[in-house]
Amino acid sequence: MKQMPSPKQDDLLPEYEFDYQKAKPNRFVSAQSKRTVVVLDEDVARVFTTPESVNKALRALIEAMPRR
Numbered sequence: 001m002k003q004m005p006s007p008k009q010d011d012l013l014p015e016y017e018f019d020y021q022k023a024k025p026n027r028f029v030s031a032q033s034k035r036t037v038v039v040l041d042e043d044v045a046r047v048f049t050t051p052e053s054v055n056k057a058l059r060a061l062i063e064a065m066p067r068r
Contacts, residue, residue, distance in 0.1 A: 040048065048054045 038054075040054070048057060
């Protein structure tokens with residue numbers, strides 16, 4: 001785990017000081033790292049309402065593209 005740089009003493013009030021020595025790794029990072037999030041425009045999201053429909057359309061487009 002990377003060491004987080006500690007903030008300057010004058011940047012934070014005493015009640016907001018954070019002890020990075022007690023920090024724990026994020027247990028949810030492995031589940032998040034396997035996903036790619038893409039934000040669709042509203043008009044596109046009305047047509048493709050599920051991730052499966054988006055993937056199906058993109059796979060059909062990939063198959064229709066000429067290969068190099």
